[in-house]
Amino acid sequence: MEKIKIGVIGCGSIAKHRHLPEYATNELVEIVAVCDIVAQRAEELANTYQARAYTDYNELLASEDVDAVSVCTPNYLHAPISIAALQAGKHVLCEKPMATSREEAEAMIAAGEASGKKLMIAHNQRFVPSHQKAKALIQSGELGKIYSFRSAFGHGGPEGWSADGKDSWFFRKSEAFIGAMGDLGVHKTDLLRFLLGEEFVEVGAFVETSAKENSDVDDTAVCVLKTESGVVGTLAASWSYVSKEDNSTIIYAENAILRLEDDPTYSLIVQYKNGEVVKYELGGIQTNDEGGQKSSKVIEHFVQAIAHDEQPLVTGEEGMKSLQVVLSALDSAETKQIVRI
Structure with missing residues (x-):
């Protein structure tokens, strides 16, 4: 070929x-x-x-x-x-x-x-081994009903990673359009849609610029999201986490709690209602800290x-659905209203 x-x-x-x-x-x-x-x-x-x-x-x-x-x-x-x-x-x-x-x-x-x-x-979050395993567990039905979640993606900001450092386009609204919500938050809206297997229908958000002085885009955002079936949870996206990157997601279900990328050794920990704990060592998530060595x-x-x-x-459709959650979060922050997606 x-x-x-x-x-x-x-x-x-x-x-x-x-x-x-x-x-x-x-x-x-x-x-x-x-x-x-x-x-x-x-x-x-x-x-x-x-x-x-x-x-x-x-x-x-x-x-x-x-x-x-x-x-x-x-x-x-x-x-x-x-x-x-x-x-x-x-x-x-x-x-x-x-x-x-x-x-x-x-x-x-x-x-x-x-x-x-x-x-x-x-x-890329859909391809992370712990996320794929969690998706399979959720789909299998063994966790029962999903009640809630919380997900965060934060680090010290793009200046440590971008080719232009502090002068990066990431900080300019004219080029970036959105800050941490576009850089990091959209990863998590995509992951949560993938894991939960349903769409978000409502969002309420607070979106601030609090950590970066050289910026006219958001650097700290917290959103409350609700799915079609009534699963509610939070998503935080931030460039103000000055120590180790946080890329964790926790799913609260009827029969267990799933902790994804929340522990340095075990990329998935399942804490069952009956007290049993199963720890999976699946290889961690790709981070900017390690220079992206993992594929x-x-x-x-x-x-x-x-x-x-x-x-x-x-696909483009999937990308658009994940983007739409972020766009609706920005609307919510501006209007001070809960926005229907």
Whole structure:
């Protein structure tokens, strides 16, 4: 089989530490092109991966040599570049949040359908072993009715991770559109939808900028969410957790409590009502602290979807539903009302 030829648009941290290294170890693909408006960044990575460097994504997309692209740019460019790529006949893996509005997300989905190409959103939390195991336990029915949950995703902020440090686009509303809720919160809305197997119907949220002085986007958000069947819980997203990253989720059910990524050794702990405790050592979640050494499985899944002509697990529709919860949370914070999703 011929190798799938990959282009990566945007050469910041997520491309450098996740997308490119994971493509490089995948034997089904060949990295042929990289693009960044900062020529030096594109050239450095092009040299590392023996690829062609571009500073204009339109030129990269015009290349017959590219089958699929990863879109790793600031958030406000996700939709226009993804749409242009799909229209150019390329498969697209787009970083999250997929877009800055529902209209943009719908336009991306429409472009995917019109082109017949794959559109996948890079929500990596679905692929974490503890989350997959928890999903299976919930689906099996052994936990009984789900009552409640709490989920958090927080760390010290993007300045420790972003290629531009304190000057990062993450802090500018014009480029990022949303702060911690877009960077981290959307991961958790996607995970909770995946785990619970149902949609959220209402959200109430407090969204603040309290920790970052150089920013006009949110850095601390707490949301209360309710699903179709009446499962209620909280989601916190923050760039103000100054010590170890928190990426934990706890599910409270009729027969047990599930603790996901809450313990440094055991990535899933099930505490049953009868007192029995089962601890699973499944390998931890990918964190920025370790430089992203573990595979996120996202690239592997995207490549397999192309190779076998299958729908990816996180389609544009799925990405849009997870984004919509975040958009509704922002509405709630602004209007001081509970918002129906």
